[in-house]
Amino acid sequence: MSTAQMSTAQALVSPVRTPEEPAAMVEHVLTVDCVESAGIVHAVSGFLLGHGCDIIDIKQYGDKAQGRFFMRVHFSAAQEPVSTDELRRNFAPVAEKWQMNWQLEPHGRKRRVLVMVSKMGHCLNDLLFRARTGDIPVEIVAVVSNHRDQEGLVHWHDIPFFHLPVTKDTKTDAETRLLELVDAFDVELVVLARYMQVLSDGLSARLAGRTINIHHSFLPSFKGAKPYHQAYERGVKTVGATAHYVNAELDEGPIISQQVIDVDHTYTADDLVAVGRDAECAALRNAVRWHCEGRILLLGNRTVILR
Numbered sequence: 001m002s003t004a005q006m007s008t009a010q011a012l013v014s015p016v017r018t019p020e021e022p023a024a025m026v027e028h029v030l031t032v033d034c035v036e037s038a039g040i041v042h043a044v045s046g047f048l049l050g051h052g053c054d055i056i057d058i059k060q061y062g063d064k065a066q067g068r069f070f071m072r073v074h075f076s077a078a079q080e081p082v083s084t085d086e087l088r089r090n091f092a093p094v095a096e097k098w099q100m101n102w103q104l105e106p107h108g109r110k111r112r113v114l115v116m117v118s119k120m121g122h123c124l125n126d127l128l129f130r131a132r133t134g135d136i137p138v139e140i141v142a143v144v145s146n147h148r149d150q151e152g153l154v155h156w157h158d159i160p161f162f163h164l165p166v167t168k169d170t171k172t173d174a175e176t177r178l179l180e181l182v183d184a185f186d187v188e189l190v191v192l193a194r195y196m197q198v199l200s201d202g203l204s205a206r207l208a209g210r211t212i213n214i215h216h217s218f219l220p221s222f223k224g225a226k227p228y229h230q231a232y233e234r235g236v237k238t239v240g241a242t243a244h245y246v247n248a249e250l251d252e253g254p255i256i257s258q259q260v261i262d263v264d265h266t267y268t269a270d271d272l273v274a275v276g277r278d279a280e281c282a283a284l285r286n287a288v289r290w291h292c293e294g295r296i297l298l299l300g301n302r303t304v305i306l307r
């Protein structure tokens with residue numbers, strides 16, 4: 001068989017050689033905040049260009065009053081040769097030079113979430129459904145409650161349920177057990193989905209920046225345990241809900257997301273409780289989604305949301 005015949009035969013069996021197969025691309029999200037100054041975007045985009053990365057979406061905000069700069073970059077990187085850990089190692093010197101607070105995560109990585117609830121299950125139910133359907137990038141790894149009302153729902157989702165009753169005498173042990181569960185399940189975010197016990201200063205400090213609460217009023221109005229009854233007595237025409245990070249000060253943590261609903265004189269206090277549920281679910285789901293997508297950065301007791 002002549003060489004010409006040989007090469008025709010080979011052509012028949014070996015795959016058609018197309019131009020260089022693009023390497024598999026992996027998407028990442030980089031969030032940074034640092035002192036505001038010229039050259040930050042250039043430094044970050046130059047780093048990405050130098051590592052063969054392609055920017056998909058970029059959001060930034062410079063707070064002139066506080067002199068702080070915030071940025072979120074969603075980008076794709078050729079998987080070979082750059083892994084997430086390698087990107088982190090290579091970005092560290094850039095972050096050091098600019099004194100950045102930063103995070104670099106695979107885009108869409110599901111965060112490990114522990115949900116706390118008392119008796120009212122509407123926010124828990126909404127989060128369980130949206131986690132199950134992939135609407136929010138979370139894996140709910142455990143649910144903790146000081147009551148058993150939601151145990152059946154949680155077991156239906158095949159998720160571990162822990163009953164930690166809280167009284168004046170058991171609160172310290174309950175909080176110690178909660179921290180054991182946070183470590184045991186490698187929890188990245190704790191969500192208080194109508195959990196009606198105040199976390200101690202010590203627990204709030206241990207969970208600072210990784211605990212989100214839904215308060216059933218449009219803060220700063222009507223703090224405390226019964227905001228809808230306060231709203232009814234005050235005769236308001238709008239009620240709402242506020243998702244915020246938890247700190248030791250009750251209902252005082254940095255606000256992430258708020259929702260409102262118009263009402264009028266025909267609404268009883270129970271009617272306000274009922275219409276408020278949708279606002280609570282919407283505010284909490286947005287806050288959890290934005291936190292897990294790396295869209296929230298802190299500026300003192302306020303938040304910067306890059307979306």
Ligand SMILES: Nc1nc2c(c(=O)[nH]1)N[C@@H](CN(C=O)c1ccc(C(=O)N[C@@H](CCC(=O)O)C(=O)O)cc1)CN2
Nearest residue numbers: 196197198199204213214215224225247248249250251
């Ligand atoms: N350290 C914090 N812990 C909690 C916060 C918070 O902002 N910081 N928010 C609460 C949720 N919440 C309002 O959104 C709230 C819950 C409970 C109370 C309250 O007064 N509880 C009474 C007991 C009520 C009961 O047993 O039903 C109390 O703790 O004495 C006010 C506001 C979650 N934790």
